[in-house]
Amino acid sequence: MRRSAVRHTRVALSGAAVLGLALSATACGGDVSAGGGKKELNGQTVTVAGVWTGVEQRNFKQVLDAFSEKTGAKVVFSSTGDNVSTVVGSQIEGGNAPDVVMVPQVGVLQQFARKGWLAPLSPEISAAAKTNFAKVWKDYGTVDKTYYGLYFKASHKSTVWYSPEAFQQAGVEPAKTYKELLASGRTLSDSGVPAFSVAGEAGWPLTDWFENVYLSQAGQENYDKLAAHKIPWTHPTVVKALTTLGKLFGDKNLVAGGGSGALRTDFPESVQQVFGPEPKAGMVYEGDFVSALVTDELHKQVGKDAKFFPFPSVDGGKAPVVSGGDAAVVLKTGKNKKAGMELVKYLASPEAASVWAKAGGYISPNKKVPASAYHDEVTRDAAKSLTDAGNSVRFDMSDQAPAAFGGTQGAGEWKLLQDFLRDPSDPKGTADKLEAAAAKAYGK
Secondary structure (H helix, E strand, O other), rough: OOOOHHHHHHHHHHHOOOOOOEEEEEEOOOOOOOOOOEEEOOEEEEEEEEOOHHHHHHHHHHHHHHHHHOOEEEEEEEEEOHHHHHHHHHHHHOOOOOOEEOOOOOHHHHHHHHHOOOOOHHHHHHHHHHHHOOOOHHHHEEEEEEEEEEEEEEEEEEEEEEEEEHHHHOOOOOEEEHHHHHHHHHHHHHOOOOEOOOOOOOHHHHHHHHHHHHHHHHHHHHHHHOOOOOOOOOOOHHHHHHHHHHHHHHHOOOOOOOOHHHHOOOOHHHHHHOOOOOOOOOOEEEOOOHHHHHHHOOOOOOOOEEEEOOOEEEOOOOOOOOOEEEEEEEEOOOOHHHHHHHHHHHOOOHHHHHHHHHOOOOOOOOOOOOOOOOOOOHHHHHHHHHOOOOHHHHOOOHHHHHHHHHHHOOHHHHHHHHHHHHOOOOOHHHHHHHHHHHHHOOOO
């Protein structure tokens, strides 16, 4: 099973509130628009599939409601669960394909395009993407020079979340370099609180740790090459990044419970260990979606009880900005491809993004979304950091890889980095195993 950059939020929230498989968003303003003219899609239905459940699904429904109010279309959303590729493939084979799919991985988008399932996005959407987004987002939605995917939702995966109370008690400040991060962590540990709660139970947070270290230390060019497997995982830059990461993973004073304890810690628990009623660590690294857990599950105030600082630079490199996201694509075999294209055009607008931004738990890669649209100051800062990074943003590397290597529980990169967390004493040996797994998954 393949996981997306934003599955992390879904894993955390699905237990809190899972809606039914279908939600209908219907127009509630009659047959005429606010300006008195007839709504262009009145009486038409658009079907949309995506991974979202719970809070995310409810918030996306608000966006679909706004589209319905604007156009008169009825929109029906169905959740695929995490295995988008399998579910959508079955729907296409059964002659019941949705019009629009919110695709959560670059690799899946590329798979859909190369199977001939996708319609190229319209010139109007392409123009909106050029105006409203950094070029890198359009590039990630392009396959073989054809633009298929409009990125509507993003995650900022270069945020280190910390307890202001723990920092104050230890007398430490947010770190700007990896060296400072380790030093602050040791000071926290000396004060009686382990530095980091590390979520090692699933494996995907460990890939995110690696990607941030690698992007800053090895640079964007090497990151792109490794993501495409144009350089092997035995490359010296990989061994160096693993060695750097191992300095944190291998220090029992820095990781709550040590490596063995971290391997029993899932993502929601890692957040709870920092911001729950009985804190066991001062920091947890993960994306902006940590805020949703802090607010909705732990009922703490983001910006007061929980803050973040950017993942620090490593060995003099640029501070990394790693992201994930969900792209809207239009299926060729949908029953209402034209209306589906209109929905994607709407999703390209600042107006659509602002609906979810106001609801919270959301960041848009759309640079035209006003800062005032965001739910709170912390999310506003995370969104600004993401859009300010422009073309320096790099998409989650494991989400670009074949699922067998970058997105399968108990296999490939997830499993090998779990083994490394358990015993980080042999970075070169780990790199050899990563390359063997990657070569098999990429068919080389």
